[in-house]
Amino acid sequence: MARRAVPISLSTGAGGAVAALVLAVIALPLGAVLLRADASSGLGPADWAAVRFTIWQALLSAALSVGLAIPVARALARRDFPGRRALIALMGAPFILPVIVAVLGLLAVFGRQGGISAALRLFGLPELEIYGWQGVVLAHVFFNLPLAVRLILQGWLAIPAERFRLAATLGFSARDIARHIERPMLRNVAPGAFLVIFLISTTSFAVALTLGGGPRATTVELAIYQAFLFEFDLGRAALLGLVQVGICVVAGALVIGVARPNLAAGTGLDQPVRRWDAQTSGARVFDGVMIAAAAAFLLLPLLAVVLRGAGAIPGLPPGVWMAALRSVLLSLATAVLAVGLALPMAILIARGRARGLLEVIGALSIAVSPLVIGTGLFLILRPVISPTAAALPITGLVNALAALPFVLRALVPGIEQAEAGYGRLALSLGLSGRQYLRHVLLPRLRRPLGLGAGLAAALAMGDLGVITLFAAPQQGTLPLEMYRLMGAYRTDDAAGAALLLLLLSLGVFWVFDRGGRLNAAT
Amino acid sequence: MLRLEGISLGFDGFTLVADLEVPRGTRLAVLGASGSGKTTLLSVVAGFLAPDHGRILMDGVDVTEAPVPARPLSVLFQEGNLFPHLSAFDNVALGLRPDLRLDEETRSRVEEALSQVGLAAVSGRRPGALSGGQRSRVALARLLLRNKPLALLDEPFAALDPGLRAEMMTLLAELCDATGLTLVMVSHDLRDAERLCDALILMQDGHIVTRGTMADLTANPPDALMPWR
Numbered sequence: 001m002a003r004r005a006v007p008i009s010l011s012t013g014a015g016g017a018v019a020a021l022v023l024a025v026i027a028l029p030l031g032a033v034l035l036r037a038d039a040s041s042g043l044g045p046a047d048w049a050a051v052r053f054t055i056w057q058a059l060l061s062a063a064l065s066v067g068l069a070i071p072v073a074r075a076l077a078r079r080d081f082p083g084r085r086a087l088i089a090l091m092g093a094p095f096i097l098p099v100i101v102a103v104l105g106l107l108a109v110f111g112r113q114g115g116i117s118a119a120l121r122l123f124g125l126p127e128l129e130i131y132g133w134q135g136v137v138l139a140h141v142f143f144n145l146p147l148a149v150r151l152i153l154q155g156w157l158a159i160p161a162e163r164f165r166l167a168a169t170l171g172f173s174a175r176d177i178a179r180h181i182e183r184p185m186l187r188n189v190a191p192g193a194f195l196v197i198f199l200i201s202t203t204s205f206a207v208a209l210t211l212g213g214g215p216r217a218t219t220v221e222l223a224i225y226q227a228f229l230f231e232f233d234l235g236r237a238a239l240l241g242l243v244q245v246g247i248c249v250v251a252g253a254l255v256i257g258v259a260r261p262n263l264a265a266g267t268g269l270d271q272p273v274r275r276w277d278a279q280t281s282g283a284r285v286f287d288g289v290m291i292a293a294a295a296a297f298l299l300l301p302l303l304a305v306v307l308r309g310a311g312a313i314p315g316l317p318p319g320v321w322m323a324a325l326r327s328v329l330l331s332l333a334t335a336v337l338a339v340g341l342a343l344p345m346a347i348l349i350a351r352g353r354a355r356g357l358l359e360v361i362g363a364l365s366i367a368v369s370p371l372v373i374g375t376g377l378f379l380i381l382r383p384v385i386s387p388t389a390a391a392l393p394i395t396g397l398v399n400a401l402a403a404l405p406f407v408l409r410a411l412v413p414g415i416e417q418a419e420a421g422y423g424r425l426a427l428s429l430g431l432s433g434r435q436y437l438r439h440v441l442l443p444r445l446r447r448p449l450g451l452g453a454g455l456a457a458a459l460a461m462g463d464l465g466v467i468t469l470f471a472a473p474q475q476g477t478l479p480l481e482m483y484r485l486m487g488a489y490r491t492d493d494a495a496g497a498a499l500l501l502l503l504l505s506l507g508v509f510w511v512f513d514r515g516g517r518l519n520a521a522t
Numbered sequence: 523m524l525r526l527e528g529i530s531l532g533f534d535g536f537t538l539v540a541d542l543e544v545p546r547g548t549r550l551a552v553l554g555a556s557g558s559g560k561t562t563l564l565s566v567v568a569g570f571l572a573p574d575h576g577r578i579l580m581d582g583v584d585v586t587e588a589p590v591p592a593r594p595l596s597v598l599f600q601e602g603n604l605f606p607h608l609s610a611f612d613n614v615a616l617g618l619r620p621d622l623r624l625d626e627e628t629r630s631r632v633e634e635a636l637s638q639v640g641l642a643a644v645s646g647r648r649p650g651a652l653s654g655g656q657r658s659r660v661a662l663a664r665l666l667l668r669n670k671p672l673a674l675l676d677e678p679f680a681a682l683d684p685g686l687r688a689e690m691m692t693l694l695a696e697l698c699d700a701t702g703l704t705l706v707m708v709s710h711d712l713r714d715a716e717r718l719c720d721a722l723i724l725m726q727d728g729h730i731v732t733r734g735t736m737a738d739l740t741a742n743p744p745d746a747l748m749p750w751r
Contacts, residue, residue: 162602165570167620170668171591176620184607274570276590 015348018341019361025401026364029376030245036379037242038235047236049215050223051243057133057219058201058251061140062194068141069148069193070186072294075287076149077156078275087295088153091146094298096455096509097502098462099143099206100479104486104498105301106130106139106211108308115300135211136219140204144197146298151196155189156182157273168276177277192255199251203244203369206464210483220244221371228469234379241372248367302502309499312492320497323481324504327461330396330477331508334460335453337400338407342452345404346411347441350419362408365401373398374466391470395477399460406459407452411445418444450516454509461505478504523548523704524567524672529576531566538562538728540576544721546671549698549705551715551736553750554725560708563725564674567706568597580672596665598678603661604649610636610660611645617664635667636660639693655686659693666697675707679714691717712750716740724750 043051076088094102108114110130117127130138159181167177205221212218218226220240227237278287342362349358365373377394378387387394418441426432426440442449464479471480478501485494523546531538538559544550554560565571567578569590578586585593596617604613615624615632624632636645639659649657658679665673679687695718698705709715715722715736722739724732724746732739732746739747 160602162599163605165568165590165597166599166603168570168590169568169593169595169597170616170620172620180605180608180616180620184605 015344015346015353015358018344019348019358022341022345022401022404023361023364025397026368026373029373029380030368032376032379033238033241033245033372035238036234037238038233039239043239043243046215046218047220047223047240047243050218050220050240051247053133053217054202054219054221054244054247057136057140057217058198061137061144061201062197064137064141065144065148065197066152066190066194068294069145069152070190071286071290072145073149073152073156074182075290076153077273078278079284079287079291080272081291084272087291088150090295090298091150093506094143094146096458096462096505097143097302098464098479098505099139099204100210100464100482100486101305101462101498101502101505102142102301103139103207103210104482104494105303105305106135106142108304109300110135110138114304131211131217132214133212133217136204136207136217139207139211140197140201142297142301143204143207144200145294147200148193148197149294151193152186152189155185159185159273161273164273164275172277174277174283177275195251195255199248199255199366202247202251203366205369205371206479209464209468210486220247221369224371224375225468228375228378237375238379241375244372245368248369252363252367305495305498305502308492308495309497309502312496313500316493316496316500320478320481320485320493320500323476323478323497324500326392326475327478327501328504328508330392330399331457331461331504334396334399334403335457335508335512337396338403338456339449339453341400342404342407342411343445343449346408346415349408349412350415359408363405366405370398370402370463370465371469373401374469378469387470388472388475391467391472391475392477394470395463395467396460398466399463400456402463403452403456403459406455410448410452410455414445414448415441446516446518448516450512450514453516454512457508457512458505461508462501523581524706525577525579526567527577527579529566529573529578531562531571531573536562536728538566538573540566540730542723542730542733544704544706546704547702548721549695549719550707551719551722552706552708552725553710553712553715553722553747555710558725559728560710560725561676562728564597564676564706564708568595568674569593594670595672595674596668596670597674598661598665598676600677600680603678604657606649609646609648610641610652610656610663613649613660614645614664614667617668631667632663635663638666638697639663654682655690658682658686658690662690662694662697666701669701672704672706675705677708677710687714688717694718712747 076084107130110116110128112127112130114128120127163181164177167181172180202219203221204219205225208217208219208222209225212222220243224237224240224244227233227240278284345358345362349355349362374394377398381387381390381394422440422444426436462479463477464483467477467480468483471477473484476484478497482494482497482501485497524542524544526540526542529538529540536557536559540563552560552563562571566573569585569588573586576586577584580594604610605616608616611632612622614635615622615628618628618631633642633645636642639662641656641659641663644652644656649660652660661678679690682690691714694705697703705719707715707719720736722732722734722736723730726746732744743751
């Protein structure tokens, strides 16, 4: 394909330099992990158990998420009702929802003191046990069911309306429609959704930290953390880090090989499909139950966080407020860093220069999880400075790398569109370098820049990953402070901190996203 | 064959108003600019949209409230007439058996329909392996096989090049002559309409503004039809 005639002086060098920097910041820690890995004794029984559990729980989480998402997505695809758009928008919220907040909400609903256990006690039935594998899987389904619904809903709404009309004229039954229209779509969409969720679930650390643990519910990432913090066995932590990279690379290769689902799914989901086979009362009731159950599953934990936390915020100890301040500063710095790294790379990708290589570099942080990068950075920095002293900068850097694939995904289409529309005009006017950035690109990138910065800020705000390896007690972020409060059974303070964290995460996302939309050029 | 009595349908600031009679065996062209209401009219007849007022009669039977599958008609759309995962043979067979449980008699009828449109040799291919013209022929074969008295065509050949389109029109005219099919075809090309149809209505802003036989309208074209010539 011919390259576009666009001003080439801008960012070509900067993009290459940034890509090299990103590669170095990921590859060097990975190299340190590789060198430090103690393969002499191999993996012990507990390590193998962690590998098995990581894969098993990820498979189960993905299967349940996709399996439950199919009827929910179908119901959303073929029903129109007040609040439909809001519910679909809510399906995007778990992406920016701090894991630890969701866990507290799930505990409030599904825990021993939660509403469901209370109802079971009334009927003399045993309470729910949320700690262990079932809690890990439940939390993963909570986070990934909405993603699966959105991906599958996108597939459903991509079916041409004529096909359902044709089915109606040909007298298709619901079974015929499932066979000739729905299943072929699901065969295309569901494997991709399954593998993406499988990949996400293999790298989920905070869920396993808070709800898992013990010999039967320890993931590889949790095992790294335990080897690191409890045993200070850096060789074993590094070896487990390599195992984790292996799992992610295989899962990532499967995602790329089998399907490339649209993770930005969300646009164009507002129009339901007219279906002539879904007018029976049975179908209506079934769809209504599916929609209500999905909404309750997502909303009740959040509602519990709000209700329990509202009264506790005024009495939060000063340490929580200081942690909140650190988190806000960290999330802002992460957003700036993530966008600063992504923009030059995205320009280069949009221009098609070494696109494949740059996309792989941009997505490396999916294969090499933040905890593994953090372990490597710890190994590199330890002989030079106290890793604790660099806890916040390292956390910001690792979070920016973790957000990079999503920020790139937001920016690249916008740049391609701007350059296709205005590149030649800019060239004819002699705009290049900063002028080109200022007059052509940035005005047209306000929306994706806002979205990308919002995602990065929210992800950093809620992160409970690499900070756990580095932070000293007095320099924790808000998620870490909340985790400590939960561990100390200070439930009111934890509930207040959870609500504060929820508000801050949604707040930083809203500020950036809204800011990008204001006066955005099209 | 088809009669629309006092039909009206309003949505999003647009209102369709139609009174129309289409005798059996007529090949009626529905001409009009984009947004004039051609496809809406077809959708009302097919049952995809329910009119706010009025009656739809087919062979004297009121089908206004009848569900889509109960109406004696077939539809060809501009796109999406074929299922991409099925062979040409199966796509045609769907017209008789949506569950594709085919006995020998059904199989031979499908083969015969494919032969009629000249596609016997490629019946095992999926739509992705067929040309645009062949895909249109597969859809036509299914329409023939279903043997419904009324066919609604929503610009099904618009994506074909002019040569192929003319070829399809000729084939369709031959099939109509052979079967006595009543046809209502949406188009925005008067030449296509002249090639195939013997009657015409022109739509503007949801209303039928001109109607008549093709011979009359061609001999004495009204002012409204002049821009289409």
